[in-house]
Amino acid sequence: MMRYFLPSLILSLVFTLIATLMKILHWAGAPFVLDLAFVFILVYIALGLKDTWGETKMRTGSKIWWSIGIVFFGWIFGFIYYKRVYLPRIGK
Numbered sequence: 001m002m003r004y005f006l007p008s009l010i011l012s013l014v015f016t017l018i019a020t021l022m023k024i025l026h027w028a029g030a031p032f033v034l035d036l037a038f039v040f041i042l043v044y045i046a047l048g049l050k051d052t053w054g055e056t057k058m059r060t061g062s063k064i065w066w067s068i069g070i071v072f073f074g075w076i077f078g079f080i081y082y083k084r085v086y087l088p089r090i091g092k
Helices: 002-024 030-054 060-090
Strands: none
Touching (some): 002 030, 002 060, 030 060
């Protein structure tokens, strides 16, 4: 399931930026694109939390801090989690 984490993270960022541009330019369809971005945000948050709390070698305090970061700080912590926790765990 974590193979969907990075694509959903990137798609949520792209769709949010597109929706923001559409809202600024007052184009039709911006709410739909923003809703689509929200769906991708929910997907990567759910996958990140599932992976964080499923990890057996991580202390509970670290799990709590990563969870807070992923939920409240979104893309920044999503990319940091992917680079600093997920990639070293799988050996890349």
